[in-house]
Each structure stands twice: as C-alpha cells, then as structure tokens.
Amino acid sequence: MDKNPLSANFRLGFLGAGQLARMSALQAFRFGIQIGVFSDRNEKEPVEFMTPYSQTGSFDSADDLTLFADTCDVLTLENEFIDSEVLAQAQENSGTPIFPSPQSFGLIENKLIEKQTFENAGLSVTPYQLIERDKDLNSFGEKHGWPYLLKSSKGGYDGFGNETVHDLDEARDAFKKLGGKDGHDIIAEAFVDFTHELAVQVARNETGHVVYPCCETVQEDHICVAVKSPAPVVKSIQKKAQEMAVQATKAIDGKGIFAYEFFLTTDGELLLNESAPRPHNSGHYTIEGCVTSQFENHVRAVMGLPLGSTKLRSPAVAMVNLLGNKRRDAQVDHSFDALQEADGHLHFYGKLDSKPGRKMAHYTLLGNDIKKTYATARKLTKDITI
Amino acid sequence: MDKNPLSANFRLGFLGAGQLARMSALQAFRFGIQIGVFSDRNEKEPVEFMTPYSQTGSFDSADDLTLFADTCDVLTLENEFIDSEVLAQAQENSGTPIFPSPQSFGLIENKLIEKQTFENAGLSVTPYQLIERDKDLNSFGEKHGWPYLLKSSKGGYDGFGNETVHDLDEARDAFKKLGGKDGHDIIAEAFVDFTHELAVQVARNETGHVVYPCCETVQEDHICVAVKSPAPVVKSIQKKAQEMAVQATKAIDGKGIFAYEFFLTTDGELLLNESAPRPHNSGHYTIEGCVTSQFENHVRAVMGLPLGSTKLRSPAVAMVNLLGNKRRDAQVDHSFDALQEADGHLHFYGKLDSKPGRKMAHYTLLGNDIKKTYATARKLTKDITI
Structure with a gap:
C-alpha cells in the first residue's frame, strides 16, 4: 500500500460481521481509520451497527466481494467461510490487498492441506x-x-x-x-489422550512478529467455554507451544493474526491440532490481559504497522464465554456482581438474537493466581443470563 | 429507564460528534449497545464513521434535538454548547432521559452560576x-x-x-x-500564582460514585498539551482535590462523568477553577492507565450500571496531546517509534482535516516514574506530524 494507513480516510474492510470483526473494528477506530463490513446475512449483524459502510452479498461470489473491495483500502478475514480462490479473484479484480493473503489462507483452509503444510514444516500434528x-x-x-x-x-x-x-x-x-x-x-x-488443550496467538507482518503467552482453553461439547492464561503447565511446554506457533505462521508466510490450538498429550508431547487465520476466542482475554490485544495487533498487522507488546498485565487472567440461554431478544441479566468486581471486564457483542449455546458475550478477570482467578470468574458469571 | 440498558437494541445518543463522543462510543460498543450521534456540522465528524444512525441539526433547536432523542433510549453530552433549557425541552418532548441532567448542567453551564454553585457547596474557587x-x-x-x-x-x-x-x-x-x-x-x-494545575474526574450515578487519581495538566496557550498521573504533588493535596471533586459532583447531583480543574497556589491552597459535565482531555490517560477508563465509566454511569475501579495500572502514566501541524488531509506520520514502545498507546481520532493546533490524537505511556515516563512520552512523540 502506498497510502499511509494512519489516515482518516483509510478504510479497513471486514469479510464477516460477527464478534471477531467487532472487536477488531474497535481497535481500528482507535487508530482513526474507517471500517467497512461485508456480511452474508440479511439480519443485521454486530459490526453493521458500527459503520455507515456495510454491504450484503454472497461469500461465494467474487463479484460481490470485488464490489466491496473497491470501497476499501485493505480487507481482512474474520472466518474461514470464503474459498481462497474466490478471495484471490476478488483481490485481483479490485487491486485491494487481502490479509492474511489468499495464498496463506490456501495453505490452511482445507484441513487435509493444513496438516500437510504443518507436517512439511516439521511440526507434530494430531x-x-x-x-x-x-x-x-x-x-x-x-x-x-x-x-x-x-x-x-x-x-x-x-x-x-x-x-x-x-x-x-x-x-x-x-x-x-x-x-x-x-x-x-x-x-x-x-482421539488423543491429553492433559491440557493449549492455544497461542501470533501476529506477524513485514515489520516482524510477536507471540502471545501460551494459554489453556477449557472445552465443553467442542465449544471453548473458558481460557486461563498463562496455561497451568510448565514453562518449557509454554515456550515450545509458542515456538511451534511462530514456526507455523512462518510456514504459511502469514500476515495478520493467527491462532493455534494444541494438545498436550499424557506423554508430554505437543501436537498442533488446529489453526485459524484470524482473531480467536482463545485470545479474547488479551483485550485487558495483555499490553496489546490480539485485536489491536490484528489491525496493526494488516495495516503494516509495528506490532505491540504481548506482555501479560497481571500474573493470571481468566476469560469465561457467556453463551445464550434461550431464544429471546438479546440482553444481559444479573451481571452486576461481575461488573462490580475490580478488574473484571464484561464484553457483550450486540447480537440482536440470543439462542442456547450462541456466543453472546465474554468476561475477563485479572488476578494473581490462575486457579483462584478462574474460580472467581466462573462464580461471578454463573448467574448471568443472556 | 425500565428497559435493561444491556440490550442489543438499546441506543445511546451522543449530542456532539468529536473525539470525546468517539472514545465513549468505543466503550458503548463494548457493552453491546448501539449508538446514535447528533452533529451540528455539515462535514463528516469522527463519530459519524462509527454508526449508521447519525443526524445533523442545530444545537439551538429543541425540535431537532427532540427528533434525535426519539431515536435513542438515553442521551448524553460531549460538550457544553447546548443550552440547558433547550436540553430540558428536548427531554420533556421526547421522554428520553438526558444525563447529565439538564438540571445538573444548568448549575454549571454559566461560569457565574457555576462559581456560585460551588461556593455555596463550601468549595474554594478562583x-x-x-x-x-x-x-x-x-x-x-x-x-x-x-x-x-x-x-x-x-x-x-x-x-x-x-x-x-x-x-x-x-x-x-x-x-x-x-x-x-x-x-x-x-x-x-x-490570575492566580500557582505551582501546579491539577485535574480530577468523578463518575457518579444511582449506584454510587468513583473518583480518579489526581493528575497534573500541562498547559500551553490555554490548551492542555500533556497530563501526568498521579500529579507530582504530596498525597494530602491529591486527596483534597479528589474530595473537592466528589463534593462538587454531589452539589450538582451529577449523573455521568465530570472533570474538575484546580489551581494549587503558591500558598498551598486548592482552588476549583473549572468543571466539565463530560469526559475530559485530562482523563484520556485513563484508557490504558486505569482499570476502568473515564469513557467506560461515562457509559456505565448514564446506563445506570455499577461503576468500575479507577485504580492506576502502573505507578506512572503520561499522556501527550498530538495537535495538527498544518492544513491537510489528516494522517499520522513518523509514529513508528511511539508505536514500538512497550506500553505506549496511540489514539488517532479520525478527523478528516488537520489544522494547526487542532486536537487530532493523543499518546499514552505507562511507566514506573512519572518524570521519566513523561520525558520519554514527549521524546517519542516529538517527530510525529499530523
């Protein structure tokens, strides 16, 4: 990009309009730029409340994506639902760069190719x-x-x-x-016999890369329900996971923010399980928990800016996902205990409709001891209904 | 308000569309709500890039304000340009509450009445x-x-x-x-002979009040150019300023966020100089510098939510205002040193046009020693041009 990205008329376009784009958009605004949003849904999505510049279309249509790309200076992803070849076509038609690049995304969009990519880079996979x-x-x-x-x-x-x-x-x-x-x-x-599921985020662009602390994800029914950072595992394992995450990002020449999920097996082996070319639920805790959040570094990375420090702000950070309880107009009830807790932080995504299991909000608590902090965060959020 | 403010279809309306509304809006989004914006200008203002719901009109017209109020669940101020009687009229016509209330604002909008209000509350004024x-x-x-x-x-x-x-x-x-x-x-x-100009922010609503640390404002040509927190004055003075700020907020029965500026005279006396019924430049440092920023507590206060901790995140925080250098399309140049500094945070407001002296951006640095942190923040920002 020849244009200075720190310009008031610079526009970052999000392909997808959910909470990941929403939290990235908040950081884009902090840098004074504008945002555009491309949604494939008819009902109003969270990010569409945050900009006058939204467009609806099909994720399968290079033409729809090109029309949108023409209104933006750079595009980025918030999900894996667009085929890399369609992305490449839209990028070529519009001349608007997309980060992560369609080439990088092409190396991980298909789970088979993803595993081959990382195996070829010398990484152990499931x-x-x-x-x-x-x-x-x-x-x-x-x-x-x-x-x-x-x-x-x-x-x-x-x-x-x-x-x-x-x-x-x-x-x-x-x-x-x-x-x-x-x-x-x-x-x-x-099926792998594991003691912990771990995750690491990496931001990377032409100025260098930064890696986030290794955290633990707590999963129920294949959904991440909570995150503990740092992960309660020995430092050498944390470090190994961070190294693997950086190596994986380099293997795909990634520009943007990437998340990697690992199994720590009962044998003490680290296996790379999944990757995501976007901000990730495992990194929501970084908003308050780290000096620079995954969302800010996402925006910095795709804008070509230097990346910010990933240092933890406190010895322990816990994040709890708040899922919808029933079908209704979305609202948060019984949240005052959580709001009153010093260094407890509530994020509600602004989705209009709640339904059971839908990711509606999250709560982050900073503390000194991960076991206590996690227990407190769970306790403070247990009565919240959405 | 009978409506739960933590609802995805709750809309907070800002009267004014500059950087103060912009930074408050970012916090409103974090709580999942929608924002509306009322601007009195034809050119596009910063907050208008952040919502599909903006309206242009005259700050002097109760009718214009009422039309806007009808689209929102609660309104708040970002400046003192609307007459309290006009505000009261719009509130009555629409039934949409305004916080701070027109009654509170009426006690400070006129500098003469403001001084009388605070003198009657037993506070020393200039x-x-x-x-x-x-x-x-x-x-x-x-x-x-x-x-x-x-x-x-x-x-x-x-x-x-x-x-x-x-x-x-x-x-x-x-x-x-x-x-x-x-x-x-x-x-x-x-003219008062003073050693320091100090400032304190207070958030207050029906759930209670919180008070921010006492900071020092550095003024050049009547414009605040930098802030140091905590202020480099003895603790008893800091505490006295905080007490006076709380007392002043109670005197006007304030609901919202309020800022108070003080002179610390060469005789060691604290004089209340000015007040503002809104987020204030002296409190920008609280975004990263405190557990809960003035903007988040602004939004919490007007939504009727419990208020968040105002504790400093580090022993010293410095904020430097970045003013426009010349007339041009606004963009930030030479900012990479500032962006690369660990715990340095750049905020650019997205105003389309730069001009000499216009408040365009700010930079906050967290550190351990206020003298060093302030010096570093000035050094890191001295080459930035906008």
Missing part, C-alpha cells in the same frame, strides 16, 4: 488420514483406536462439521452426514 | 466578579492585580472565550470582543 474409501473408516479405527473424529475438511467451527464415531456403523453414518458421499474431503483424526 | 459596568473592569484589576482574565460566561473552551488583560484599555477591548456590550455576562477572574 494423527489423521484422508478417508478415500469405505474400508479406511475401519482401518483408521483399528490403527488409532475407537472412538475417533471424522471432520469435513472445510467449513467446520465450534463442533459443527465434526463427528465423534465409536464404531464402523457410526463412522459410515457420519461420513455420509458430513458429505463424504457427495465428494467432500473427509478426514479421520485420532 | 477569585471572580461579574462585570456589570465599565468601572468594574478597573476596580477588579486594582483589587486582584493586573493582568487578569475576562471570560464570557458561556461557550468557552481551549482558550476561546477567554482574554488576558494587562490594563484598562485591553480590558475594555476584551469586554467588547467577548460580547459584553451585547448583553453577554462577562466575568473577571484573578
């Missing part, structure tokens, strides 16, 4: 196999043990697109359900 | 006198010494509406210039 024929379903179970996971290679999130299979019958049903019979690539992934 | 006739101009100078200040009782800011007068001729010219001959109330204010 054992996996492309299911090419019916007998692979059985042989994978025999080799790695039942149950295991079947995953569609594209488009999964928060447990969608994943099926846990306990025997061959379930495997066949899941293969069909996930679209294997329709030609979609399906991969099998071994 | 010596002043309403200038009712020509001979008052001379007698005030004889009594309190030349030079002194003449101020129009309404609408002044950043040195506008103020004149320093060294003799009777200058006093007569200034009286005329400020509108004294046209019936505007003009007050004379003594």
Whole structure:
C-alpha cells in the first residue's frame, strides 16, 4: 500500500460481521481509520451497527466481494467461510490487498492441506488420514483406536462439521452426514489422550512478529467455554507451544493474526491440532490481559504497522464465554456482581438474537493466581443470563 | 429507564460528534449497545464513521434535538454548547432521559452560576466578579492585580472565550470582543500564582460514585498539551482535590462523568477553577492507565450500571496531546517509534482535516516514574506530524 494507513480516510474492510470483526473494528477506530463490513446475512449483524459502510452479498461470489473491495483500502478475514480462490479473484479484480493473503489462507483452509503444510514444516500434528474409501473408516479405527473424529475438511467451527464415531456403523453414518458421499474431503483424526488443550496467538507482518503467552482453553461439547492464561503447565511446554506457533505462521508466510490450538498429550508431547487465520476466542482475554490485544495487533498487522507488546498485565487472567440461554431478544441479566468486581471486564457483542449455546458475550478477570482467578470468574458469571 | 440498558437494541445518543463522543462510543460498543450521534456540522465528524444512525441539526433547536432523542433510549453530552433549557425541552418532548441532567448542567453551564454553585457547596474557587459596568473592569484589576482574565460566561473552551488583560484599555477591548456590550455576562477572574494545575474526574450515578487519581495538566496557550498521573504533588493535596471533586459532583447531583480543574497556589491552597459535565482531555490517560477508563465509566454511569475501579495500572502514566501541524488531509506520520514502545498507546481520532493546533490524537505511556515516563512520552512523540 502506498497510502499511509494512519489516515482518516483509510478504510479497513471486514469479510464477516460477527464478534471477531467487532472487536477488531474497535481497535481500528482507535487508530482513526474507517471500517467497512461485508456480511452474508440479511439480519443485521454486530459490526453493521458500527459503520455507515456495510454491504450484503454472497461469500461465494467474487463479484460481490470485488464490489466491496473497491470501497476499501485493505480487507481482512474474520472466518474461514470464503474459498481462497474466490478471495484471490476478488483481490485481483479490485487491486485491494487481502490479509492474511489468499495464498496463506490456501495453505490452511482445507484441513487435509493444513496438516500437510504443518507436517512439511516439521511440526507434530494430531494423527489423521484422508478417508478415500469405505474400508479406511475401519482401518483408521483399528490403527488409532475407537472412538475417533471424522471432520469435513472445510467449513467446520465450534463442533459443527465434526463427528465423534465409536464404531464402523457410526463412522459410515457420519461420513455420509458430513458429505463424504457427495465428494467432500473427509478426514479421520485420532482421539488423543491429553492433559491440557493449549492455544497461542501470533501476529506477524513485514515489520516482524510477536507471540502471545501460551494459554489453556477449557472445552465443553467442542465449544471453548473458558481460557486461563498463562496455561497451568510448565514453562518449557509454554515456550515450545509458542515456538511451534511462530514456526507455523512462518510456514504459511502469514500476515495478520493467527491462532493455534494444541494438545498436550499424557506423554508430554505437543501436537498442533488446529489453526485459524484470524482473531480467536482463545485470545479474547488479551483485550485487558495483555499490553496489546490480539485485536489491536490484528489491525496493526494488516495495516503494516509495528506490532505491540504481548506482555501479560497481571500474573493470571481468566476469560469465561457467556453463551445464550434461550431464544429471546438479546440482553444481559444479573451481571452486576461481575461488573462490580475490580478488574473484571464484561464484553457483550450486540447480537440482536440470543439462542442456547450462541456466543453472546465474554468476561475477563485479572488476578494473581490462575486457579483462584478462574474460580472467581466462573462464580461471578454463573448467574448471568443472556 | 425500565428497559435493561444491556440490550442489543438499546441506543445511546451522543449530542456532539468529536473525539470525546468517539472514545465513549468505543466503550458503548463494548457493552453491546448501539449508538446514535447528533452533529451540528455539515462535514463528516469522527463519530459519524462509527454508526449508521447519525443526524445533523442545530444545537439551538429543541425540535431537532427532540427528533434525535426519539431515536435513542438515553442521551448524553460531549460538550457544553447546548443550552440547558433547550436540553430540558428536548427531554420533556421526547421522554428520553438526558444525563447529565439538564438540571445538573444548568448549575454549571454559566461560569457565574457555576462559581456560585460551588461556593455555596463550601468549595474554594478562583477569585471572580461579574462585570456589570465599565468601572468594574478597573476596580477588579486594582483589587486582584493586573493582568487578569475576562471570560464570557458561556461557550468557552481551549482558550476561546477567554482574554488576558494587562490594563484598562485591553480590558475594555476584551469586554467588547467577548460580547459584553451585547448583553453577554462577562466575568473577571484573578490570575492566580500557582505551582501546579491539577485535574480530577468523578463518575457518579444511582449506584454510587468513583473518583480518579489526581493528575497534573500541562498547559500551553490555554490548551492542555500533556497530563501526568498521579500529579507530582504530596498525597494530602491529591486527596483534597479528589474530595473537592466528589463534593462538587454531589452539589450538582451529577449523573455521568465530570472533570474538575484546580489551581494549587503558591500558598498551598486548592482552588476549583473549572468543571466539565463530560469526559475530559485530562482523563484520556485513563484508557490504558486505569482499570476502568473515564469513557467506560461515562457509559456505565448514564446506563445506570455499577461503576468500575479507577485504580492506576502502573505507578506512572503520561499522556501527550498530538495537535495538527498544518492544513491537510489528516494522517499520522513518523509514529513508528511511539508505536514500538512497550506500553505506549496511540489514539488517532479520525478527523478528516488537520489544522494547526487542532486536537487530532493523543499518546499514552505507562511507566514506573512519572518524570521519566513523561520525558520519554514527549521524546517519542516529538517527530510525529499530523
């Protein structure tokens, strides 16, 4: 970009309009720039309340994306729902750069290619196999043990697109359900015996890279419900996860913010499980918990600015996701205890409709001891309903 | 308000669209609510890039304000340019509450009434006198010494509406210039020999009140150019200023965020100089410098939420205002040193046009020693041009 990105008429466009774009947009505003938003939904999404410049279209249409790109100086992603080839087409048509680049994204958008990319970079990944024929379903179970996971290679999130299979019958049903019979690539992934699920975020651009502390994600039903930072594991493991995350980002020549999820196995091995070319739920705690949040470094990275310090602001930080309780107009009830707690921070995403399990808000608490801080954060949020 | 303010369809309206509303709006978004903005200017203002809901009109028109109020659940101020009676009219017409209330604002909008309000509350203020006739101009100078200040009782800011007068001729010219001959109330204010100019912010609503640390403001040509927090004065003075600020807020039954500026005289006396019923430049440092910023507590206060901790995040915080250097499309140059500094935070307000002296951005640095931190912040920002 020849234009100085720190200009009042510079516009950063978000492909996707959910809470990740919303929290990044807040940081974009702090740098004085404008934002545009491209949504694929008809109902009003969180970021559309934050700008006069929003556009609706199809994530599958390079033409729709090009029209939007023409109104922006740079584009960035908040999800993995757009095909990298469509992104490349929109970038070429409009001349508007997209970060992470379609090339980088192309190396991780498909779970099969993602695993190959990271294996080629020398990183250990969860054992996996492309299911090419019916007998692979059985042989994978025999080799790695039942149950295991079947995953569609594209488009999964928060447990969608994943099926846990306990025997061959379930495997066949899941293969069909996930679209294997329709030609979609399906991969099998071994269940790993782990003691912790860990995550690390990395921001990188032409000025260098920064890496966030290694945190632990607490998962229930494939959804991240809470995060503890730093992760309650030995320092050498934290460091190893950070090194792997940086190595993975370099392997895809990533520009932007990236998140990596790991299993720490019962054998003490670190396996890279998943990656995301965008801000990630595991990094929400960085808003108050670190000197520079993942969202600010996301914006800095795609604007080509120097990256900010990722240092923790306190010895312990806990983040609790607040999920919708029932279908209703979204509002937060019973939050005063949480709001009154010193160094407790509530974030509500402004989604109009609540429904059970939907990510609606989160709460971050800074403290001195991760066990206590986490327990307090859970306690302060247990009565909140949305 | 019967409506739960933590609702995705709750809308907070800002009367005024500059950087103070912009930084408050960022906190409103963090609570998931929507914002509306009322601007009295035709050119696009900073907050208008942050919402689809903006309206242009006259600050003097209760009808214009009522139309806007009808689209919002609560309104708040970012300046003192709207008459409290007009505010009261718009509030009555629309049924939309305004905080700070027109009644509170009415007690401080006029500099004469403001001083009387605070004197009646037992607070020491800068010596002043309403200038009712020509001979008052001379007698005030004889009594309190030349030079002194003449101020129009309404609408002044950043040195506008103020004149320093060294003799009777200058006093007569200034009286005329400020509108004294046209019936505007003009007050004379003594020059005070002071060692420090101090400031304190207070947030207050029906749930209680919180008070920020006492900081020092560094002024050049009547414009605040920098802030140091905590102020480099003894703790008893800091505490006294905080107590006076709370007392002043109670005296006007303030709901919202309020800022108070003090002179610490060479005799060690604290004089309340000015008040503002809104976020204030002296409190920008609280965004990163305190656990809860003045902007977040502004939003919490008007939403009726519990107020957040005002504790400093580090032993020393310095804030430097970045003023426009010349007329041009606004952009920030030579900022990389400032961006690279650990715990240095750049905020650019997104005003489209820069001009000499216009407040365009600010920079906050957290550190351990206020003298060093302030010196470093000045050094890191000295080459920045906007």
